[in-house]
Amino acid sequence: MISQVFILSSKGDYLIYKDFRGEAGKDSISVFYEMVTALSGDQPPVVMVTFRTHKDLHFIHVKQGGLYWVASTKVNPSPFTIIEFLNRLAALTKDYCGSLSEKSVRMNFALIYELLDEMVDYGYIQTTSTDILKNFIQTEAVSSKPFSLFDLSNVGLFGAETQQSKVAPSAAATRPIMSGRGEQGGKNEIFVDVIERLSVVIGSNGMLMKADIEGEIRVKCYLPSCSEMRIGLNEEFSIGKSQLRGYGAAVHVDECSFHQAVKLDEFDSFRILKVCPSQGEQTVMQYQLCDNLPCAPPFRLFPTLERDYGNRLLIYLKLRCDLPPKSSALNVSITVPVPKGSLSLSQELSSPDQSAELQPKNKAILWEIPRFPGGAQLSALFKVEVPGLSSASLLEVGPVSMSFELPKYTCTGLQIRFLRLTPTQPGLSQRWVRYVTHSDSYTIRI
Structure with missing residues (x-):
């Protein structure tokens, strides 16, 4: 039995708020956000309030699209049922609005309220079926094209760039589904x-x-x-x-x-x-x-650490992409932890499209490569100023973590x-x- 459903931005601003039973006040939004942001590490999906003003109130939430999808309850339902409902609500919002972001939720708040009215009745879940809901939803979606600094003319369905001559248009994946009253001009x-x-x-x-x-x-x-x-x-x-x-x-x-x-x-x-x-x-x-x-790892790293004169640490990285020559990796990001006392960074990169910066808060070097062709090898030399540099400081370097996207490629070969x-x-x-x-x-x- 659900008391409230609300959607919050990453900063705690509420975008959607629906009270089904009147068991808790609207101030429960700020109570939830204060509690969930105070948690260290991974945030558990279920949070119980111990405040006297909100006694026995439970919050169950998931985080998708940079948003908090939250349900509150005063009874003891199955948390897995509520989590599945919230995941389904986020999926339906993405289907009906075209994309899942703070902007799309703000632009389609009336549509989301209509979805909630059909999905939940006095706190009881009625249906989450797209086929059933499309016969009752009357509000038309307002499409929101996602902002990007890059040209999206060759972007595939889930953000992967493609070099095929015949591809789906970039807006295909962010188009809302058709309502039950007819087509919306889509193919x-x-x-x-x-x-x-x-x-x-x-x-x-x-x-x-x-x-x-x-x-x-x-x-x-x-x-x-x-x-x-x-x-x-x-x-x-x-x-x-x-x-x-x-x-x-x-x-x-x-x-x-x-x-x-x-x-x-x-x-x-x-x-x-x-x-x-x-x-x-x-x-x-x-x-x-x-x-x-089944295949070789897509990337191999060859690092060299040296202690230069004074308090300077030299980190030389050679990164090789072992993908097939016709393939490429996109949005490659390499994070290299450095000693905690690191003050400044100078770098020498092998190509002008790369970038690197020292993140003082994380005490790590962030090396970014927008496009990495298969079979190529790139290098970077980082000079880090570390006061009181010692041999023990070298042990603080690493391990290196990478994030990337490989379009038109599967590791299993499926x-x-x-x-x-x-x-x-x-x-x-x-x-x-x-x-x-x-x-x-x-x-x-x-």
């Missing part, structure tokens, strides 16, 4: 993205110590009516160590799970997923590969062989497939 399109998150730990000797991959197949549908879609995966796709298929280079994962709407009657024999996608975004398949990387809609949609319908790998945690020890 009949369906997008399928294979997204992988990579976690890697590389030792100081260059050996791969840990490599985990978490992936998913995500579908975003703009078709006005439901058709059965058949997604063909690699024929050599195998799950578990005991299941081997074919004689070629098999695509192997340890675990795999599917959306409840996916039909698997052709999966064992032909590796085909059948699903009737509803409008909006949904994850049809998730998979995981642990302690194994591919979409085909996308087929049955029956065929009336009019022209377009189907798009994207591949992208993100760094979840990429650590290199020095």
Whole structure:
């Protein structure tokens, strides 16, 4: 049973506030924000208030799109149910508004209030189904194009740049879904993205110590009516160590799970997923590969640390991109922890498009590379002034952490062989497939 639902910005400004039962005042917003920001480290999803003025009030929240999605309650419901409801609310907001950001929520506050009215009645969850809600939602969405300093003409569905000559328009992923009253001028399109998150730990000797991959197949549908879609995966796709298929280079994962709407009657024999996608975004398949990387790590680092004259520390880094020559990494960010007493930084970078700065608060060097071609090698020389530099100060350097995005690339080798809609949609319908790998945690020890 939910008492309140509110959406806060990262600064604590409330964007949406809905009180269903009148059990707590509006000041509970400031109480929640003060408590959640006072927590150190990772913020737990459930926070209980111990103040006398708000006794026995529980806050359950998730953070998506830089926003806090919060529900308060005075009873003892299942927290997992409320968390799932909040995740679903954020997903529906993204579907109906086109994007998930503070700006889109502010521009579509009337639409979100209408969604909440249909989803929750006196604190009881009624439905979170897109197919059901689209018959009742009457407010039209106001599209908000996300701000970027870069040209978005070649940006793929989930932000990955693509060099293909025929690509989906940049605004395709941020277009709201169609309402039940008719079309909003959009095309009949369906997008399928294979997204992988990579976690890697590389030792100081260059050996791969840990490599985990978490992936998913995500579908975003703009078709006005439901058709059965058949997604063909690699024929050599195998799950578990005991299941081997074919004689070629098999695509192997340890675990795999599917959306409840996916039909698997052709999966064992032909590796085909059948699903009737509803409008909006949904994850049809998730998979995981642990302690194994079918390909070489995308980046290798060759560090050199030297103590220069006086109190100067020299850090020389050579970074190599081991992707195929036709591939490239985007938005590469390298964070190098430095001694706590570091005062200033001077650098020599191998190309003018790179940038580096010393972050005094984090005591780390941030080295940024907007685009890193496969097979290339870049270098940087950092000169750090450290008062009282000693041999013990060298131990404070590292480990290096990296974040990046690899468009048109999957580490497991999972591919979409085909996308087929049955029956065929009336009019022209377009189907798009994207591949992208993100760094979840990429650590290199020095």
